[in-house]
Amino acid sequence: MMSSHVNIEIPTIDDVLEARERIKGHVKMTPVLTSSSIDEMTGASIFFKCENFQRVGAFKFRGACNAVFSLSEEEAKNGVATHSSGNHAQALALAARERGIKAYIVMPSTAPKVKVEGVRGYGGEIIFCEPTLEARERGLAEVIERTAAHFIHPYDDPRVIAGQATAALELVERIRDLDIVMAPVGGGGLLSGTSISVRTRSPGTAVYAAEPAGADDAYRSLKEGVLLPSVEPRTIADGLLTSLSALTFGIISSNVDEILRVDEENIILAMRHIWERMKVIVEPSAAVPLGAVLQHGNIFKGKRVGIILSGGNVDLTALPW
Amino acid sequence: MMSSHVNIEIPTIDDVLEARERIKGHVKMTPVLTSSSIDEMTGASIFFKCENFQRVGAFKFRGACNAVFSLSEEEAKNGVATHSSGNHAQALALAARERGIKAYIVMPSTAPKVKVEGVRGYGGEIIFCEPTLEARERGLAEVIERTAAHFIHPYDDPRVIAGQATAALELVERIRDLDIVMAPVGGGGLLSGTSISVRTRSPGTAVYAAEPAGADDAYRSLKEGVLLPSVEPRTIADGLLTSLSALTFGIISSNVDEILRVDEENIILAMRHIWERMKVIVEPSAAVPLGAVLQHGNIFKGKRVGIILSGGNVDLTALPW
Known part of the structure; x- marks a missing residue:
């Protein structure tokens, strides 16, 4: 690994x-x-x-939920993080809330308001970035560096x-x-x-x-x-x-x-x-x-x-x- | 009775x-x-x-279906009729088709095209009338007079x-x-x-x-x-x-x-x-x-x-x- x-x-x-x-x-x-x-x-x-x-x-909630509840106490203690402007963002935020840990979601500043509000509604912390893949990945790396949150990729x-x-x-x-x-x-x-x-x-x-x-x-x-x-x-x-x-x-x-x-x-x-x-x-x-x-x-x-x-x-x- | x-x-x-x-x-x-x-x-x-x-x-299909399949062979043989511009019209047309009898539906000429097509799609015969309650009731009476179809009221x-x-x-x-x-x-x-x-x-x-x-x-x-x-x-x-x-x-x-x-x-x-x-x-x-x-x-x-x-x-x- x-x-x-x-x-x-x-x-x-x-x-x-x-x-x-x-x-x-x-x-x-x-x-x-x-x-x-x-x-x-x-x-x-x-x-x-x-x-x-x-x-x-x-369906994204199934995968996010399995990933979040698979984590050991040690792995989970600093929360989880991802970058997504889609359904995985909300899914991870809700799964984290159900486990009682934090979720950090890197989203492009252009994300639709309804998705931003969805993530917030589930208690996720949003970090906005420029709407490029590079900016999203850099934003995620910075969040993980700062918080030691566990990265949960949307599918990989x-x-x-x-x-x-x-x-x-x-x-x-x-x-x-x-x-x-x-x-x-x-x-x-x-x-x-x-x-x-x-x-x-x-x-x-x-x-x-x-x-x-x-x-x-x-x-x-x-x-x-x-x-x-x-x-x-x-x-x-x-x-x-x-x-x-x-x-x-x-x-x-x-x-x-x-x-x-x-x-x-x-x-x-x-x-x-x-x-x-x-x-x-x-x-x-x-x-x-x-x-x-x-x-x-x-x-x-x-x-x-x-x-x-x-x-x-x-x-x-x-x-x- | x-x-x-x-x-x-x-x-x-x-x-x-x-x-x-x-x-x-x-x-x-x-x-x-x-x-x-x-x-x-x-x-x-x-x-x-x-x-x-x-x-x-x-839900209207439940009632129409029960009414249509409650009819004796004698009662059913000339088909069923109603006046409706709503869900009962489509429900009765489909129930009649499933029993293999005719359905005559009196509809106001102003009925939405989608409802008219719905009734036709289920094989119902549509008789248009003026959009007044009086015209609908008269239209229905005429249809029953002509066809001897059995009237199925939408709720009474x-x-x-x-x-x-x-x-x-x-x-x-x-x-x-x-x-x-x-x-x-x-x-x-x-x-x-x-x-x-x-x-x-x-x-x-x-x-x-x-x-x-x-x-x-x-x-x-x-x-x-x-x-x-x-x-x-x-x-x-x-x-x-x-x-x-x-x-x-x-x-x-x-x-x-x-x-x-x-x-x-x-x-x-x-x-x-x-x-x-x-x-x-x-x-x-x-x-x-x-x-x-x-x-x-x-x-x-x-x-x-x-x-x-x-x-x-x-x-x-x-x-x-």
């Missing part, structure tokens, strides 16, 4: 089962919803695992991945005989965890990923067999802009059957169908898998498909229609 | 249990959701029965009430020891059914209703002890504009502990909280009970409260914020 906050071991299903026990009582057992009109439209039977109903409105961390994996674990235990389970892919934490749970607990089920065509670094990386960065990603699915890490690339390379690219119009159409037909609020990133079903319909016809609806944090005053 | 389509008997819990068996396989067993942030905000423990996830997006019908009652039945069987169950009140079908299920299956639980202050005919009727009509109702909760009937007034008078009036600003605030905190789409009418909790907070502090989220059919391009 390079340092106390880096651990490059690939999580196993035992880690996932331990994570489930560890975070029980903190996370919600989210429902699985179906929609006869979406099934009619797609010719598939789709089971939506509603992580948008998870605490903080996204086996404890986080094991936590995210518990969503798919619940799904395949509840809904049997799925042909495919599909998750969106950004940094790859959710997809890595999903693939570990599905491969081991439902070995007959294929694991698919859905990725915006405008941010297709995971697709290109798997095709080339080397980790390629996300270059100038452009998509409405703002949770999927990040690149895979070495850890998530390795897990996904071994476990994932296919990555499907989805155009913007199908992401927006899928989002609207979920809102209108299911009465469920999802953010654009969460709609990408249904977008893949709409765009690549022949793959899914007649199949039983599990989809992780990853989150529902969206600005209700700026909808894409 | 006055005629084949009027039946003024008050439904019993046995009718409700029969309704549940009859509509099983057609209706969804909807989930009950909670929100720690709404609980924190209100000081209550609130359990939301999500009938907005019901087929056609509203014990079969419909028994169907609506199954939602609260599921709620009190799943969540024990509720102090209060609350439903919105318009024509009173949902509230009547709710009160029958709660009174008999959870006798220690109080039954409350929430009504827009701008359409408070049920509140005034109960206070005066006589059935008063809804006069020029004005509220964003467009599902709650109708008046009680003699049947629903009778049931509600016997069974309901309290009707709470809710101001428009609290309806809109409650609707926004449900969207933002729970990631769940509700129409304004469905938000009225949480609006009552916000407006009459002291009644609910420390209580376990079940709320029926009645529906989620809302125009996503015209939100009230």
